Amino acid sequence: MRERLPQGGRIDRSRRVAFTFNGRVYDGYHGDTLASALLAHGVRLTARSFKYHRPRGIVGYGVEEPASLVELLGADASGNEPITTVRIRDGLRAKSVNCWPSLRFDIGGVNQLFARVLPAGFYYKTFKWPDWQLFEPMIRRAAGLARAPTQPPANGHYEARHAHADVFIAGAGPAGLMAALVAGRAGKRVFLADEGTEAGGGLLTRRLRIEDRPAMEWVADAVAELAAMEHVTHLQNASVWAYREHNLMMVTERSPDHDSLLERSWRVRAGRVICATGAIERLLVFPGNDRPGVMLASAAQAYVNRWAVRPGRRAVVFTNNNSAYAVAADMQAAGIEIAAIVDARPQVPPEALAQVAGIDVLGGHVVVRTRGRMSLRSIAISPLAGGATRSIACDLLAHSGGWNPAVHLFSQSRGSLRYDETLAAFVPDIPAQATASVGAAAGLMTLPEVLTSAAATGGDVPRAHEAAYAIAPLWRVQAAGKAFLDIQNDVTVADVQLALREGYDNIEHVKRYTTGGMGIDQGKTGNINIIGTVAQQKGLTLPEVGSTTFRSPYAPVSFGAVGGLRTGEVQFPYRHTPITEWNREQGAVMYEAGARWQRPGYFPQPGESFQETVNRECGAVREAVGVYDGSPLGTFELKGRDTGRFLDFLYTNKMANLKPGHGRYGLMLTDDGLILDDGVALRLDDYRWILSTSTGHADAVNQQMEKLLQTEFPDWQVMVTAVTSQWNNATVCGPRAREVMEALGTDINLDNAAFPFMTFRDGTVAGLPTRVVRVSFTGELSYEINVAPRHMRKLWDRVMAAGAPFGIQPVGSEANHVLRVEKGFLSLGHEVDGTVDPHDLGMGWIMSAKKSDYLGKRAVALRRAADKPRRELVGLLPDDPNAQIPEGAPLTPGGRKEATEGLVTACVWSGVNNRWVALALLVNGRTRQGETVHVRLRDEVIAARVTAPVFYDPGGQRLRS
């Protein structure tokens, strides 16, 4: 660590840490970041740039770092971390992004030679369809940022927490600590979060005094006082990355003090928010301002004071304001030779000069060039007004273009910004939420002002002193050569000029066209220079150009932290019925069948193909008996004296006249005439009904019913209770279903006259209390045996045992699909797509003419009055009985490449017909029966004959038998 100072710094010299960077092992001290530890070893080249693959070094010291991003490897795998925010620890492995195959021999560096063909908008102009796919893999590999990790983290997990606070404070620098003390002493619940590893903000890196003591002693006292307050939560390592509506603050806490916890995501709702986010130094724009060794002045100061590291041996300071003079003084005190201070201001204030006695200060000068292949060797300066250049040898150029108040959070909260001429920066103006900005975030640039603003609501202000800021803005140095406005995205002054020439002159367009201000750092060090350059070029003021919108996240957030514990199945859990385990034991292939229900798709036997399985299951239902688990169907109990009237409004057909003990199929529309659901209503007694809905639409139906009852008809007496999970059922179906019921043993009279189709009976089946319903979704005689979930497994086992002599088969959703298509029963996901109405489906009969009003009645009537051709449900029989048609395939006139006249909604192998059969929606389909139509596929045309949409038992005798 040859560049480590012999003493000082906020590092623990008793704890050495070994880490790997780009394959080499280095050491450092506990408290170092990757950046400070590498600088301590004199490592200057740490990255390659995104577009031109130029050599890059370390520019900043925190989240503002634009140049050096690293990818962490191994158990820590994550990409695109600023090198300045990664704390070193034993075993850490990191590598630079953007340098393939290696940092020194970078193949992408040839891009520099072709820089002329890589101007702004290059990607938009060149890599367009149809050739994009030829370039994409190469571009991604050569120019991409870090790779995404392929595995979830091996050594820990993420979690999320919610918190509430009277006062939320972002930033624990002098302003944030002062505000926290004031609020905490007043007994408020305070939530204080700061992104640094320790509190202090700017005080950590500067040598300032408060109450005649080193400022960090005041910080330590403040932290101790806050820690003693039970109602104060104080987090370090915690980035406040978003300011959302209604004062919701998003915070990511890295490495909380807890075993195996990687990050914790906080969502804090606060009564009032105080933005004490400080200010971020900005770059000066001059040719070669991206060379390794060119660093923000604040960063140079931080490395010297906080980490006791010399970022160079012989330095030049380049500035347009007073703040860099303290940097020069601190560097000199650390033994760095200061070759000169180059100040763009013609008149340097005496206050500044007083800090650097004995150093050569060149007022009214600017840096016009830098030299050095992999690292800075010299710079050239010239008078601002023009004139002879002169070279100065140096290995460090510390520059300061001034300071931008960190208004990101304030701006995210929709507070407006105002350009302050004196500060040459945008500052908070009118807040949109309960928020206040204090300290440097409010444009107060010296410590006494910072403390006063933060203590505004009460309390004594500690004494402090700091020289005035006194900036004279310099948006760019007029000299030839690549001068970078945005180092991360390789955006130069020339790129912005090009964008303006090509007509992209709105600042938001300039941003998108050049990509300046995007990326990981979101242009924290460069955005204002882009605005300044545009203003200069167009002869406008900065407020006239305006600022681009600040968006969250303020700093990169890992997906893991956003998700917290909600990963995998926990994120969106599956729903299961009590016989999931039985299904799995039978080897059923399970998958989701709507609304997160896991259902068996089919039950293959050893050696059986998919189609053979489905054929066997269908055959059992058509010829003997099958059983399926219908539990996921939505079930609602409705109660109250207005229920009949309500159902008459909800369904298109009459329900109120249904007699207790009976059921009726019904269709629900929305008021704009689209089909919402179909299902069966059962009437239990005068005031009680049970509704069943399709699995996938249960929630939508529930919402519809509750909304109507609570907002449209609040005086109607109807109570809705969702009972989907309170009822399970086994549905026994097939010509021998009645025999299975008898074998199960029941006190219900199963005689068809006593218990006909579309009725239900309460009674005992197989010793269990049940409600048995005669509905049919398969076209066969069916008994839906409903039981409480605790009886479901027993019922299922008894059905399988009693049915065994009849050859009973469990039936999955695939076979159910075939059986319903053969019958032409509609399925909401297939035949109903938001354009069809009941008439199109051949269900005009269900639209009651007697009821004067119900949902959707008038909308359907109006649409039909328009008398445009409609797509109508038909059956299709492919001319070749062995030709399968893909579901969703288009029908076109004559199979030509023309506008479609319909689509195939379902196609199944029908065992009873020994051929493929399909359902389709076809323009004017009902009048076209007997015609031949054509399915157009990419490579073939399938001819099919139009039929009625029913392929089995059209009269429906079997389900009534």
Added chain:
Amino acid sequence: MLLIPCPFCGPRNESEFAHGGPVRARRPDPDAVSDAAWVEYLTVTPNPQGPVQEHWWHVRGCGTWLTLWRDTTSHDIVKGPDDA
């Protein structure tokens, strides 16, 4: 994420609610209005830049349907014209 005042549960996170759309004109008697008026009722939804009255359903809470006024430009929940 909005903070939504439920009359029964107090202020709760938006994630507990389902958005029920803007409050529309009361459903007219279909036998008493013209076709044009009916189409207007079905298709014209309030979509102002500024305060709009909305339905929200506290579906993962107490189940109540409530209405509130939300400013579409700021997400602020504001007083409606008839609120005291």
